[in-house]
Amino acid sequence: MSEAANTEAFWVGTIVDWLVKNASLRKERIDLTRKFTQEPYNLSAVRVLTMMDELVALHNAGRGIRLVLSQNWRLAHRNDTVGDFIVAFLRLVLPDTGRAATDKDASSAGPMSESRQGRPHNHRLEALRANPGGDWKPVDLEIIASQYAMKFRKITGTHEVFLHPSVPHCVTIPLKARIRPPHVRAFLAMIDGMDEAAR
Incomplete structure (x- = not known):
């Protein structure tokens, strides 16, 4: 598990799985833009703090490196949206890769491949x-979108739209039907357009 604990995919999957179990939800209902204490999760602040303890215990057991969350960090992030919490936690446990993928202070003049695409992010x-044509869920695209500072929101409960000011069009994916290859290709084309605009 020590190798797995060194990857973004492991920690994102672990947090999503924790939410599926503790909020009694299907994976399709995980919404990164919502706070842990809001619908559809409705978790207490105490339960969120307990989750942090469980993640740290898993980290320490898996990597053999002792991580201690300060009280200030715990209190500062207990009201995060799920997406913001994932990014903040990745910065702690994967500082070398998390910073590259999420550093809001990265120069916008530099190539996006350096300022926005951390190594694990590239793998995704x-x-x-x-x-x-894989079995992709909305949460998979939301994770990438959050690292690219893309805006996304659910509309009418059946679709989700992704936007970014540097790209003149938006991408819409279904929430209840299968995400098909044309949806994925349109999403990737949007990211490529953002790369092009940044050059």
Whole structure:
């Protein structure tokens, strides 16, 4: 598990799985833009703090490196949205890769491949490119979108729209039907357009 604990995919999957179990939800209902204490999770602040303790215990057991969360960090992030919490936690446990993927102070003049695409982030994009017909869920695209500072919101409970000011069009994916290859390719084209605009 020590190798797995060194990857973004492991920690994102662990947090999503924790939510599925503790909020009694299907994975399709995980919404990164909502806070732990809001619908559809409705978890108490105490339960969120307990989750942090469980994640730290898993980290310490898996990597053999002792991580201690300060009280200030715990209190500062207990009211985060799920997406913001994932990014903040990745910065702690994967400082070398998390900073590259999420550093809001990165120079906008530099290539996006350096300022926005951390190594684990590239792996997720490569997986999308290699297998656009895979069993992708909205949360998979939301994770990438949050790292690219893309805006996304659910509309009418059946679709989700992704936007970014540097791209003149938006991408819409279904929430209840299967995400098909054309949806994935449109999403990837949007990211490529953001890369192009940043150059």
